[in-house]
Amino acid sequence: MTMNRHLDDSTLMSFAAGALPEALAVVAAAHVAVCPRCRDELATMEMLGGALLGSLPGAAMRSPAPAAPEIERHSSSRPAAAPPPTTQGAAVGEVPAPLARLIGNDLDGLHWRWVAPGSWLRHVPITSGRLHLFKCSSDVALPEHGHEGSEITMVLRGTISDGTGLYRVGEVCDIDENVEHAPVAGTDGCICVVAQDRPARFRSLIVRLTRPWHGM
């Protein structure tokens, strides 16, 4: 399947450098696992990063040693790294391996918490940043929230759309703190995973609770 919505270059660079908070890294890894384009870009960035580290003053004296373990360390700490070829490509299952390691493969079997009509939440414990799964019925919006940091949303089932367009399974909405958006589930509903690097500020509970009836 062709992916049209990708990780931002700055996200990929931070990911390559091992600098993303874990929550964002998990979702970035999940997208990379199913997206050949981002996988290629990431490989290029890692190569360039290694070359840059190797060319830093003093690198010759220290030998290339500092660069190589650095890259390796990041690769091994990256949630995407471990699973072999079976995780690459869309044919594997609904949950890409980097995320499946945290929540398993059975989205229907998860314990979902009801938060509003047509809207369920599942918190995923993580060491840095915040990671949530949202499940929304057809045409229901994900709970509205502002951002104080970066946010990456990836669709696991169904579709979502916001002011910037439509997102399908595997695609990501990768935005920074300057963007506010209110993704709405498509006609078949959606399940998506949302990573944030700071707590979101959930807004008016009333707006959130009544949104299903204004059809937003």
Ligand SMILES: [Zn+2]
């Ligand atoms: Zn991509």
